[in-house]
Amino acid sequence: MAAPTSRRRASVMDVAREAGVSVGTVSNVLNRPDVVKDETRARVEQAIAALSFVPNGVARQLRSRTVTTVGALVLDIRNPYFTDVARGIEDRLSLDDHTLMLASSDDDPERERRYLRLFEEHGVLGMLVVPGSAGTRAVEEVHARGTRVVLLDHPSSIPGIPSVAVDDRAGGALAAGHLLERGHDRLVLLNGPHTIRQCVDRQRGVRDAVERAGLDPDEVVREVTVSGMDARGGDDAMRRLVADRDGAAPEAVVCVNDLVAIGAQRALRALGGTALLRSTALVGYDDLDISSELASPLTSVRQPALEMGYRAAAILLEDDRSVEQHVVFQPELVVRDSSTYAG
Amino acid sequence: MAAPTSRRRASVMDVAREAGVSVGTVSNVLNRPDVVKDETRARVEQAIAALSFVPNGVARQLRSRTVTTVGALVLDIRNPYFTDVARGIEDRLSLDDHTLMLASSDDDPERERRYLRLFEEHGVLGMLVVPGSAGTRAVEEVHARGTRVVLLDHPSSIPGIPSVAVDDRAGGALAAGHLLERGHDRLVLLNGPHTIRQCVDRQRGVRDAVERAGLDPDEVVREVTVSGMDARGGDDAMRRLVADRDGAAPEAVVCVNDLVAIGAQRALRALGGTALLRSTALVGYDDLDISSELASPLTSVRQPALEMGYRAAAILLEDDRSVEQHVVFQPELVVRDSSTYAG
DNA sequence: TTGAAAGCGCTAACAC
DNA sequence: GTGTTAGCGCTTTCAA
Numbered sequence: 001m002a003a004p005t006s007r008r009r010a011s012v013m014d015v016a017r018e019a020g021v022s023v024g025t026v027s028n029v030l031n032r033p034d035v036v037k038d039e040t041r042a043r044v045e046q047a048i049a050a051l052s053f054v055p056n057g058v059a060r061q062l063r064s065r066t067v068t069t070v071g072a073l074v075l076d077i078r079n080p081y082f083t084d085v086a087r088g089i090e091d092r093l094s095l096d097d098h099t100l101m102l103a104s105s106d107d108d109p110e111r112e113r114r115y116l117r118l119f120e121e122h123g124v125l126g127m128l129v130v131p132g133s134a135g136t137r138a139v140e141e142v143h144a145r146g147t148r149v150v151l152l153d154h155p156s157s158i159p160g161i162p163s164v165a166v167d168d169r170a171g172g173a174l175a176a177g178h179l180l181e182r183g184h185d186r187l188v189l190l191n192g193p194h195t196i197r198q199c200v201d202r203q204r205g206v207r208d209a210v211e212r213a214g215l216d217p218d219e220v221v222r223e224v225t226v227s228g229m230d231a232r233g234g235d236d237a238m239r240r241l242v243a244d245r246d247g248a249a250p251e252a253v254v255c256v257n258d259l260v261a262i263g264a265q266r267a268l269r270a271l272g273g274t275a276l277l278r279s280t281a282l283v284g285y286d287d288l289d290i291s292s293e294l295a296s297p298l299t300s301v302r303q304p305a306l307e308m309g310y311r312a313a314a315i316l317l318e319d320d321r322s323v324e325q326h327v328v329f330q331p332e333l334v335v336r337d338s339s340t341y342a343g
Numbered sequence: 344m345a346a347p348t349s350r351r352r353a354s355v356m357d358v359a360r361e362a363g364v365s366v367g368t369v370s371n372v373l374n375r376p377d378v379v380k381d382e383t384r385a386r387v388e389q390a391i392a393a394l395s396f397v398p399n400g401v402a403r404q405l406r407s408r409t410v411t412t413v414g415a416l417v418l419d420i421r422n423p424y425f426t427d428v429a430r431g432i433e434d435r436l437s438l439d440d441h442t443l444m445l446a447s448s449d450d451d452p453e454r455e456r457r458y459l460r461l462f463e464e465h466g467v468l469g470m471l472v473v474p475g476s477a478g479t480r481a482v483e484e485v486h487a488r489g490t491r492v493v494l495l496d497h498p499s500s501i502p503g504i505p506s507v508a509v510d511d512r513a514g515g516a517l518a519a520g521h522l523l524e525r526g527h528d529r530l531v532l533l534n535g536p537h538t539i540r541q542c543v544d545r546q547r548g549v550r551d552a553v554e555r556a557g558l559d560p561d562e563v564v565r566e567v568t569v570s571g572m573d574a575r576g577g578d579d580a581m582r583r584l585v586a587d588r589d590g591a592a593p594e595a596v597v598c599v600n601d602l603v604a605i606g607a608q609r610a611l612r613a614l615g616g617t618a619l620l621r622s623t624a625l626v627g628y629d630d631l632d633i634s635s636e637l638a639s640p641l642t643s644v645r646q647p648a649l650e651m652g653y654r655a656a657a658i659l660l661e662d663d664r665s666v667e668q669h670v671v672f673q674p675e676l677v678v679r680d681s682s683t684y685a686g
Numbered sequence: 687t688t689g690a691a692a693g694c695g696c697t698a699a700c701a702c
Numbered sequence: 703g704t705g706t707t708a709g710c711g712c713t714t715t716c717a718a
Contacts, residue, residue, distance in 0.1 A: 057464030
């Protein structure tokens with residue numbers, strides 16, 4: 001294998017010269033091979049090989065205004081839920097031979113802006129965005145400027161922007177309802193910031209369930225905001241909670257996602273071993289693959305991540321008024337040990 | 344927010360006309376604002392705002408040959424190990440205001456080719472690639488044509504291509520050595536295909552450890568190839584193993600990664616409950632965040648994923664001969680319950 | 687400090 | 703079937 005040449009990449013001109021044809025013919029070989037005489041095409045293909053010619057996609061895109069790249073911006077690439085969504089997206093894209101540019105905002109408005117901008121400047125075919133705390137303003141602007149957008153994990157209230165989401169309010173109610181049914185009358189909600197729509201909706205759902213049980217949400221539900229929506233955040237929050245109660249664990253806890261729940265479990269075990277862990281009824285959210293494999297297998301609210309990604313990508317590509325533009329999936333409760341030891 | 348106009352995006356020409364200046368001046372405002380008279384600049388900026396002008400990055404890249412995008416191709420985006428690596432890459436890139444285009448080959452040569460091609464045609468600044476079963480051939484070609492490449496998770500044997508990897512052979516030896524020390528003299532290795540370099544090296548390491556213990560690897564080690572390097576693959580393989588042995592679990596198992604180990608645990612629990620699970624000593628690889636939270640907390644070989652990504656990105660960006668071009672990190676064994684119940 | 691004009695590499699008319 | 707040429711939107715000389 002030769003060393004990397006610092007020479008300029010070969011261009012259609014070079015290929016044309018090498019093959020003794022015009023650039024138009026080279027372009028034809030590249031894009032409409034059937035229109036070129038066999039013998040000419042062979043010569044051009046030989047020249048392409050000889051020069052290791054790789055077409056400049058940037059120039060092509062500029063000229064032909066055809067793109068095959070879709071951008072996706074998720075909240076947190078380290079959260080398996082979002083990688084499942086991404087996988088669903090890719091599954092759909094690859095059907096049309098399109099490719100995915102994946103990025104993670106980490107709910108940092110600055111990063112979100114940067115990536116939206118990058119996608120827009122790059123002229124992607126469209127983008128799939130999970131908006132963060134900063135709201136949908138930035139996305140709306142992108143959309144207003146003419147780029148196709150589908151909101152992910154966010155019910156769209158914006159005319160012209162389709163969306164794919166899960167009914168988070170129903171999910172919150174599912175989680176809390178389960179704990180109430182099991183006789184718990186005090187709930188802690190380990191939630192993310194209220195700037196994130198999912199967190200607000202799940203909290204509302206929790207309160208719905210409490211009201212439905214004939215109780216007063218303000219008395220029953222104690223909401224604690226985690227420092228981050230990952231294991232670390234759940235761990236920290238649970239430590240604070242236990243410290244507040246002189247070493248006792250809260251009776252029943254709803255966590256905003258499985259990672260937070262896993263962190264909360266970790267804290268409980270660290271502070272008081274299995275005994276403390278089992279004194280709490282815990283429900284997570286997302287039903288990650290690994291949630292069933294935990295020391296205390298997690299009761300969790302399942303969201304159809306892969307399907308959501310697939311559907312969102314389909315809406316973007318099909319851009320078809322006959323397809324439903326606002327899809328809401330229903331979550332589902334999966335009951336395991338973490339919520340059934342206690343009580 | 345206005346509906347998406349199907350109108351063409353505004354161009355520098357439009358901005359120039361609106362502001363009553365030439366396109367050159369608009370370009371200067373965009374790229375060298377200090378060289379433009381305050382008052383002119385203000386007028387141009389106003390025009391930009393009025394027209395919602397977003398520069399066409401494709402045209403810019405074509406003309407100025409400056410890129411800020413780096414491509415990364417990992418084996419499996421759903422494996423937290425690789426998302427950690429990706430995160431390390433991003434951390435380094437964002438220092439230079441560069442952005443990451445992330446893709447997953449799923450060890451499918453076809454997908455690998457597609458993404459390498461996409462990156463190359465797009466003219467990325469460079470790429471970070473975890474090669475799959477298909478080997479490094481495709482990457483070498485890309486490199487030979489002049490694109491900067493850093494191999495990830497693969498010790499480079501290719502002149503001019505830097506690499507960042509972990510010593511997998513040492514890791515395999517660490518895992519097996521631990522089990523041997525605990526008195527096991529039959530090991531099952533749940534491995535991925537030998538077309539993947541990591542798998543071969545880890546197997547060699549396992550055999551090293553056996554030899555070091557004065558035993559014969561051919562007698563001690565039984566290697567089983569999983570159908571996929573994820574929980575599903577581990578689950579399937581373990582079921583086959585147990586069936587082969589009339590319902591008994593193997594004494595000691597080294598898994599090619601934590602996901603496989605988690606799947607293996609799942610199978611054991613499903614087949615024979617905690618009793619069967621605890622009759623096996625199990626070691627994983629990667630030390631995922633959640634591995635410590637499992638029903639049977641996983642003994643695992645830790646690889647510094649984040650640091651690897653960071654380092655690889657640094658090498659790519661710095662492109663500096665004074666920086667070591669072949670970095671090999673050393674893995675580390677983390678002992679937990681999964682390997683210490685049994686025996 | 688600004689404007690005019692060339693050209694990045696490609697595709698798509700259109701002419702032959 | 704193939705060649706010629708304009709031009710995608712931008713940056714970058716060079717001149718004024």
